[in-house]
Amino acid sequence: MSALDTAPSSTNGGPVERRLNARQATLRFLGRYGTLLVFASLLLFNVVFTPNFVAWNTLTLNLTQVATVVIVAMGMTLVIATGGIDLSVGSVMAIAGALAPLIFLDRIVPIPSHTLGVALALTLPLLAAALCGWFNGFLITRYRIQPIVATLVLFIAGRGIAQTFTNSELQTFNEPSFQFIGKGFVWGVPVQVILMALVVLATHYLVRRTALGRQILAVGGNEKAARLSGIDAAGVKRLIYVISGVLAGIAGMVVVAINNASDAARVGTLMELDAIAAVAVGGTLLSGGRANVLGTVLGAFVLQLVRTTLLANGVPDAAALVVKAALIIAAVWLQSRAERI
Amino acid sequence: MLLSMKDINKSFSGVSVLRDASLEVAPGEVMALIGQNGAGKSTMIKILTGAYRKDSGSIQFDGTQVDFSAPAGAQAAGIATVYQELNLAPHRTVAENIFLSREPRRWGLLDRRRMRAEASRVLARFKLELDVDRPLEDFSAATRQMVAIARGVTQNARLVIMDEPTSSLDEREVGVLFDTIRTLKADGVSTLFVSHRLSELYAVCDRVTIMRDGRTIGQHPMSEISRVELVRSMLGRELTAFATRAKDEARGSDLPVFLHAEDLHAGTRVRGVSLQVRRGEIAGLAGLLGAGRTETARLIFGADPRDGGRVAVEGRETSYREPVDAIRDGIGLVSEDRKVEGIVPELSVRENMTLAILPKLRVGGVVDRTRERAIVDRFIKALGVKCSSPEQPIRELSGGNQQKVLLARWLCTDPNLLIVDEPTRGIDVGAKAEILKLLRELADDGLSVLMISSELEELMAAADHVTVLSDGQSVAVLAADELSEERLMTEMAHQNEIGSEGARAA
Amino acid sequence: GFAQSPKLVQKDTYKVGFAQTESNNPWRIAQTKSMQDEAAKLGYQLVYTDAAGSAAKQVADVNSMIAQGVDLIFLAPREEKPLIPAVMAAKAAGIPVILLDRNVDPSLAKPGEDYVTFIGSDFVDEGKRVAEWLQENKQGGAKIIELEGTTGSSPANDRKKGFDEALKEGYTVVASQSGDFARDKGRQVAEALLQAHPDADVIYAHNDEMAMGAISALEAAGKTPGKDVWVLSIDGGKEAVQAVVDGKIAAVVECNPRFGPKAFETMARYAKGEQIEPWVKNTDKFYDPKNAKDEVASAY
Amino acid sequence: MPRSNLALARLGVVLALLALILFGALRYDGFVGLFNILSFLKFNSMFALVALGMAFVIMTGGIDLSVGAAAALASVAAAICSTYGSAAGILGGLSAGLAVGLINGVVITGLRIQPFIATLATMLAANGSALLLAGNQSVSIATDNNFMAIGLNNFLGLPIPVWIVVFAYFGGWLTLERLPVGRRILAIGDGEATAKLMGLHVERTLLGVYLFSGLMAGTAGVILASSSFAGQPTEGIGWELIAIASVVVGGTLLTGGVGSVGATLAGALLLGLVFTVINFENGKGWISLSSSWQPVIRGLFLLAVVVLQAKLAGTRRNSP
Ligand SMILES: Nc1ncnc2c1ncn2[C@@H]1O[C@H](COP(=O)(O)OP(=O)(O)OP(=O)(O)O)[C@@H](O)[C@H]1O
Ligand SMILES: Nc1ncnc2c1ncn2[C@@H]1O[C@H](COP(=O)(O)OP(=O)(O)OP(=O)(O)O)[C@@H](O)[C@H]1O
Ligand SMILES: [Mg+2]
């Protein structure tokens, strides 16, 4: 395009210098690292006040406990980036969690090979979860139903579906090869922690490096503009809800594997709130168009640490709820202040 | 002085946008405010009305020191404002939009009948006959702008501010607006008028304040400053002349036809449009507001479904169902409404610019950052986009600079055909000349351009031929040598005497 | 007043209501199943409602049974006080009510007058039995982690009360937190509490689900349930009793959800005009290593 | 969505409501009996009230997840205060609701935190406070004064809670359709920044709207306490979702800017009716719906309603 190179560059083009005064710089710092600061102060508090906190076990314990939330919250981050929300994650966890044992326990159809049974138990539930996500995306893109309502359908019905699979009964089992995903170790690291790390890295990479990541943000930021720029907005959204479904499915299977049992009524209850809170505390606006993947991870860590801190220090559940609320507000407020300087 | 703003400073995220800027408006005066895109005009206005808070400086209005913390305060004090990017409340009715925040009441209840009647009366002053009970979103950008102006001038204010009110209006509507401004003046109401169209300033303004890079450069009576001087002090340099090139030469019927559209139909807005764009030419598309130009462009681009007609690209029949199909054939569309259909506000200048080229920047699903960066740097420089860095969110850019980024979004795809819908809307004279020149040069390099514009001057200067739409139908194709303002006007008004949207909608 | 609870005529078949409080745990589901099975066996029509954990909805459920003209209502009240209006409405409509597994506030409604009777166990007593067994069998004191049920629910409140009050000198609850009656939450809470209190040697869980979660937590922390830490539970489902056999749970008090036979038998007695005692007590078994092996087959 | 289509969608709710009533009347004995109608209305009065508050919040483009927990907290406060007289009980409950609303409003407008997050946090906090205040169990109301009359007595043949709903909805309709502030609420929902530039007192209005939602939750809490003789800290879970669903089924867009008071009531009644129908269906004995099927049916029903609406409202040309 030779024309461009000959085009005159006007006097006012090009970057302008950026200066921040001390106060603004502090605010910006607080915003960027506010959640980190909250996290650090929580750590410090624990080191000083919580008995037996400084231990290797504490670390692995918290990592294993936070793993499922983080996995689900990664999907939630993407969904929120497209301007949506996914209330159905808990129910999808229940569906995947209910299906898996049914498969290797031969409750659906007898599967001749044991290995095949376990292999199917590890994959079919994810397909079901993907289907749930696809259904959400379908309602949202085909009928233009608002995400909060569209996913409310599965939020209500999904758990019931899971319960009808299991006839409302608890499925207990002992199947080490399947339970590896919840109880196994690789080089001394719990498998679920490895799963979490992989999911986080993949999501981070997706958002930061891939064209799809950019498209997600564009769709969330201005769907009309995205479409006119040649992005298949509906397709992107459907894909994201499928991803969210699959991640919820993984989390559901991990939970079931840890517990030697699947309880369709309980697996993943309130997970949607935990995941959304992690996203918000992590600094992603719920209005879409942005995704702070590592922020979400940090947000989940903060909430996990709050939980163990309160538990270990004997704060009753009721009071813990109030403290948790205050911390969420504080963290999000720190972020939003820095946005506005 | 009615208004006097002194030594105003303002910076966003450490970038200083206003530096000791000042502005004065006398009672009953029409003051023009001009400056390049990003000079700080809108920011100055927003600081006055309390939409932004100033960092330092003083504001006197009507003899008292003021510092409004929200637009409501300025409104109460007698300052009515028509903002540049304001779209009012789209789901509310026309009448409600005009009277929001000062609804007529009866016993404390909303007096709907009076509101309706007064709204119709006010609009009649603007030669608009609308169904005032219909939501604002049902109407075109021009009508919405007129409603916003009507809202502003009926507030019984001492000062009416209009930030680029004419950018989406046609000549007739501009005339109506000017009459209104003169009436206001006769009533002793002052007006602050922002526009990039110099002829408008000379038509209606008494004095002009010139801003450059956040500073006030000068203040002159309109009659004492020539266009050339005005432009020079505004740009800080001479205007790059946009050569009205000799239009004959290579451009003839021997060029291969790139786009051929025949008898397009869609809904009630497009009812038989045919047009042709040859390779390497700029085809103009003229028409009054609501003539169906935007809709035609969207049809061709695959953004809206087509009810009938044929579109052929390079002789091949096409049936685009989504914009992406058109993009694959090397077609781009710079849409008319930058805020709603153009920018992705949260994304950076870089990300906005490369949105349409993503498929080409993708290597195994991953964006090639080095190439991306190179492209972005090149276009920022080539188009003179004023931003603190390519990483600045586009929402922080001034309107004109946003428009440049959007143009760059398509130019970097190296398109065969670029459809530009009001490409210079809200763009300063300097940049405007540059953009037109750029389009011309690109056309010379083989790009086909379909240019929709409400500015006849612009069409005449740039287009190789102009298709005129009237009421959803193509009524004439004028070759370069047939182009004249009168001729265009005559064709545009063709079987369209009504002009009021309400009449047609009813 | 002294008005009697409404009478029930003797018929071949009845339309009876069963207002369940929720069905989000295996115990409730077993209870519902037992009621449905028994009704089916007798050939009665069962109008079943599920209040999904809301006392207010349960009142509405009972009202809709009244509107449908059932002969008798079995009510498993979610809470002591909020269900009083439901009991009163049924009485006013001439429909007898039998309470299952939880009672209503005795100061506001009386058995024999406002409702027929209450069938069930005593949650406070369950807690107390666990505490007594512990103190008999584990001499020399204990540091106890308590996993409470859902905060605010009456079994959680009562099982805590009965247990805590029966503890003697030397037996201390070092941490007590809600595990929400759920396996997963119970596990997570147990994990965190074990980390903070590594010297704890007893975990008392308010139900089997949380006890199973606690066992997972112990195993994950490298401790041996039954050896390093004793686990105590309430409910006595098959999985838990089997865990007693396996030595993972030290002892468990039964709280049998199979209400069907006893409920319908009581109804029949009432229809015959028998005087019903104000509290039809469930006899709850107690499983510990001494009897678990023999009893595991009969656990629910 | 053009407004004529929204009107169609609203008509859809009313039609669905009528159809379901007709279905019930023809199929079940006692369905249209006075007893059933009154007890249905009384129970659903609480949901109708929180849905009304939610409707206003949603019209501004916000959301209030705290309504259920606020109602529970209010019921506890009302129960505790009722020992000082029935007026104290009512005041106590309403103030608790208003307090939650105030915190929501201040956090949202003052700290500028998104409504979803702000009210998610107050939901947790209100829930925790209710449990703390109540000592983890239900709190009896005073039975020696006429506080319980609110929930028990009828006035002109209708339960008092139903009258409260009638008044609240009339007030809501008046505010939205006949008072200037109603137009402003909708304008804010259309675009907060724009509304502010238009000179509206956005913050003040938003604060008012969240206070109103809190007040409605408080009123529901008072009804809850007095009609069940106890303040219940664990009630109200999931009410926010019922309320949101009612509002949406009532044709109000979650994006704000449009809304209807009347259709919200229809939406709330419609969702409530589903429970009643399920209960009656179980009584038929044809199919005994096990508890796990009930949520499935409710979910499918919600699906049917929203898809129906989407179809009714669907524009011919779907330019997104
Ligand atoms: N909210 C904001 N955050 C950061 N920068 C901003 C913001 N608003 C304006 N700016 C910057 O301030 C400068 C002046 O913008 P302003 O909108 O006042 O320009 P203008 O003179 O009105 O231009 P135009 O003619 O294009 O409308 C621009 O460089 C713009 O990028
Ligand atoms: N009479 C009208 N009634 C309702 N809406 C109208 C009317 N005229 C125009 N509009 C709206 O304005 C939009 C743009 O108008 P259209 O594409 O038909 O004309 P145009 O020539 O491109 O005019 P403009 O310069 O305003 O874009 C249309 O999509 C339509 O929604
Ligand atoms: Mg401007």
Ligand SMILES: [Mg+2]
């Ligand atoms: Mg147009």
